[in-house]
Amino acid sequence: MAQPKEDPFLDDPEMQEEDFDLDAAMEEEPESGALSxxxxxxxxxxxxxxLRDxxxxxxxxTENVRKRxxxxxxEAEQYGAxxxxxxxxxxxxxxxxxxDAAGDANDGVIEGVKLTLKELLNVFGRHGIKLVSPEIGDRFDPQMHEAMFEAPLPGTRAGEIIQVAAEGFLLHDRLLRPAQVGVSSTPAS
Structure with a gap:
């Protein structure tokens, strides 16, 4: 085992704290080549x-790395999936x-599809996936909707949703897929 190095200042009687006079040491003439x-x-x-800096x-x-x-x-926990x-x-x-294709039919297969869809939405909800389902007449929001087409439709204002082609989805607060909509291009009268 290596022996710890001894501190030469501890053994030097001139460097002992009680014997050392800082003012006197600062006033002494430096030896040749040494600092005052x-x-x-x-x-x-x-x-x-x-060193303090x-x-x-x-x-x-280190704190920035920890926060990052x-x-x-x-983020990985929320958006990894x-x-x-x-x-x-x-x-x-x-x-x-x-x-939608089955309409109002009320047989066992349709009931099974409804239950499957309901369970899928429950699973989505447990994992932070939310449905973005705009209504006809809502304002078009480019952050949440994707315009599939524009068409002039009497009785609407420009920028109103006139058809919903597909619903959108959010994962927590991030857009997974925008709702696909048709938008009115009716010019202002």
Missing amino acids: GRAAMEAVAAERDE RLMRALAE AVRDRT SRLARDLLPVYDNLRRAL
Whole structure:
């Protein structure tokens, strides 16, 4: 095992705290090539300030890395399944189309499709997936809707939704898929 290095200042009787006179040391003439006592103290103080600055910067950087890691972990937990969620959206669309095509028929198959769609929406809800279902007459919102077409429709104002082609979905607060809508282009009278 290596022996710890001894501090030469601890053994030097001139450097003992009770015997050391700082003012006298600063007034002494420096030996040839050595710094004066005051210059040495200023150099030590400058080095101390530099080290303190480096330490504070390292601490700040460490805190930033910690915060970034927490944010990345939270984001991964919330949005990590977005690819799977996007892949499940056509399943919802197909179930919805099947129900729309069946109309008011009331047989066992239709009831099964309704229950399957309801369970799919429950699973979506448990995982933070919310349905974006605009109504006819709502204002077009480019953040939530995708305009599939524009058409002039009497009795509407420009920018109103006139048809909903497909519902959209949010994953927590991120848009998975915008609602696909038709928008009125009726000019203002």
